[in-house]
Amino acid sequence: MFSLSGQKALVIGIANEQSIAWGCAKALKAQGADLAVTWLNAKAEPHVRPLAEAIGAAIMGPLDVSVPGQLEAIFSQIAQTWGGLDTLVHSIAFAPKTDLHGRVIDCSPEGFGLAMDISVHSFLRMIRLAEPLMPQGGTCLSVSFFGASRVVRHYNMMGPVKAALESAVRYAAAELGEKGIRVHALSPGPLATRAASGIDHFDELLQAASERAPTHQLATIEDVGAMAAFLASNAARNLTGGVHDIDGGFSITA
Ligand code: NAD
Secondary structure (H helix, E strand, C coil): CCCCCCCEEEEECCCCCCCHHHHHHHHHHHCCCEEEEEECCCCCHHHHHHHHHHCCCCEEEECCCCCCCHHHHHHHHHHHHCCCCCEEEECCCCCCHHHHCCCHHHCCHHHHHHHHHHHHHHHHHHHHHHHHHCCCCEEEEEECCHHHCCCCCCCCCHHHHHHHHHHHHHHHHHHHHHHCEEEEEEEECCCCCCCHHHCCCHHHHHHHHHHHCCCCCCCCHHHHHHHHHHHHCHHHCCCCCCEEEECCCHHHCC
16 A cells, blocks of 8 residues: 555755655655655765665756756656656755844845745745656655744744745645645654754754653654655545644644
């Protein structure tokens, strides 16, 4: 029921072994999918290429979504090599530090625009490029956080950005549902990754999550990967537009 054998999956957002995208790539591979993997730039390549090779990625290359043409290049490589795509994982976000560390009402229009472009609009661009490669349907996943719907101290500007991402997921799901293309957000509890280290007092978030979550377990990248693999599978064919909490139940607590 959960086999992804024969599926083709593009995973964007691996920076290192701690990355949520790496948890997704490992799980998709474990269920039988063939993978395409990208790295941000030449500085990231030595960290990501060995991981891409370890999971036998058939397609790999650079992708900075703010560099014109790079996204189109990776999708055209997928079209040429595979002729189609089943699963897309968008696990990237960015916010300039000065904007991220200040009050939401103080953030600059440039910083807010950049965060929205890289963290939200890039997902829409990817879905649009994936659409013609998914004639029999497919799954598009992004990664959100609880701070989208609740005020989480120090999450600041990323709160409204993730709220926009979750809304974009719902609209894209509605627009593509009849084509069998399903769109979801995974919403893990806090995980110690490189992106997370940019959030002030992140250790407090981790501590609160393990104290308050009914399971008292922090989410792991393997937990997120398992959910990604399930959503990519045929077993989840009638699910779309969801925001899936992977947080030991943290989000049900007051
Ligand atoms: P990470 O640092 O491992 O991954 C972030 C990725 O974003 C990196 O691979 C980086 O190269 C990529 N990126 C940034 N700017 C980019 C650009 N212009 N073009 C292409 N890629 C770019 O950290 P992570 O925690 O695995 O983050 C992945 C996603 O998970 C993010 O959307 C993040 O907001 C979300 N998330 C993280 C947590 C957490 O606690 N770590 C919780 C919920 C959601």
